[in-house]
Amino acid sequence: MTLPARLRLTAATVLALTLSACSGGAAPADDTNGAIAVAMQFPPRSAYAFDADDGALLMTLGVAETLTTVDPSAQPAPGLATAWEQTADPKVWRFTLREGVTFHDGSPQTADAVVTALTHISTVTAPPRAVRDIGLTVTADGTNAVLIGTAAVDPVLPLRMSSGNLGILAPSAYAPGRQPTVTRTATGPYVLASVNGADSAVLERNDAYWGAKPAASTVTVRYVTDPQSRALALQSGDVQFAEGLPHAATGPVRAAGGEVTAYPAARTVELLLNQSAKPFDDLRVRQAVTAAIDRPTLAARVLRGAAAPAADLFGTAVPWGVRTPPPGADPAKAKDLLTQAGYGPDKPLTVRLWTFPNRPEMPVLATAVQSMLGEAGVKVEVTVGDYAAQEPKVLAGDFDMFLNSRSYLSDFADAASVLTSDYTCEGSYNIDHFCSAEFDSLVASLATTTDVTARQKVFTEAAAMLTDQAVGVMIVHPNNTAGTRGVTGFTPDPLGVRPVLPQLKPAG
Structure with a gap:
């Protein structure tokens, strides 16, 4: 054109x-x-x-640092702190600070400096998600260690401290009544x-x-x-x-x-299915939609390799994600499941699919999904609209299908937050309106699971349960790209x- x-x-x-x-x-x-x-x-x-989430940007730039970081296995690793352990009080962790660290203004990193930084960020009007509503307290333990406590036992506090929004700045960065100064004050x-x-x-x-x-x-x-x-x-x-x-x-x-490098991102494009109303309160209909969608084709041809087909909620960006690609479409299976659920030529199924244009791949994927479901006999009416206007309706269950793009890590490398908010019965972002006592019990076990490897096993089990129950269709995992x-x-x-x-x- x-x-x-x-x-x-x-x-x-x-x-x-x-x-x-x-x-x-x-x-x-x-x-x-x-x-x-x-x-x-x-x-x-x-x-x-x-x-305001700019701390993660400062970490990417190499300006700011946090007490911990994360290794490729998503385990906590030393940062400005070299060691950590729970104290006799399981709600309190002791972090030993790295020696020889100086801020960009020339002042040394001390326990008091860390107390000032973390106390400030945890007490602002809208604290970052990593420390919001957990009752964080920080006190010095001598000159080279800090005690960090929470209102309830927090088994992932060392991982939480890797959040980019918890960077440590020099005491000179903080003054009453103004935003901390980040120019020449980090480490x-x-x-x-x-x-x-x-x-x-x-x-x-x-x-x-x-x-x-x-x-x-x-x-x-x-x-x-x-x-x-x-x-x-x-x-x-x-x-x-x-x-x-x-x-x-x-x-x-x-x-x-x-050179251009493409690599996995911790994000999933998911076709959310409203289980609080017909037709998606029927597992067979959800399974039919899953069978009708050719996820490998969506990734390879529709998005031209800019994403990987999603076999479950988690992809290869995290160590607990599924590595086996999902199958292609099976229209015959989809039609059979729809027939079992009472739909067919004499009673065709028509559903609404909503999405938004903020991410350019979303309308393209919606059109492709519409075509694939049509092959299975499902008529799909697509609406591309403003997300802010759509969100209250989808949260209230006033929709059929919603194509969404969601990061499954919230500020640090642990999936408990997204599993809780998006899939438990009382989850604040449970757009699927999925509710399972068994799933809630599994996710609740994370509250007392300290070992990171054991937590990752729970994440895998939770994702498998979502797949078995056809809780939405995990479509693709978009790739990140970088060029040099x-x-x-x-x-x-x-x-x-x-x-x-x-x-x-x-x-x-």
């Missing part, structure tokens, strides 16, 4: 401005200073405020030296960092929300790293000498906790 001249001019103008911003005088990757430029897809939401391998609103930032290497120093001396961070503009900036060499590249850009980026040109060292992290920018090494 050819765009009108006015729209072509507008698009060209926007692209030119974006690329100009991306170049911004940044030194090329082989500059003697080792300076690089990067294009990130999500700008800070609220001036890098930790209570990471990069110093946040200057900020240009939500458009860009400049990072400088922290030569006093306690761990391995990053290779690039300076990083110019550009926030470029348009995926095609990020790809073009990488192709042209204006940036050496870009995240969130569209699938169509893979070939051009590689042709320009770059002129830098090496990028290692994908499906869990999204490893700092990205300190890995990058300028070529030459």
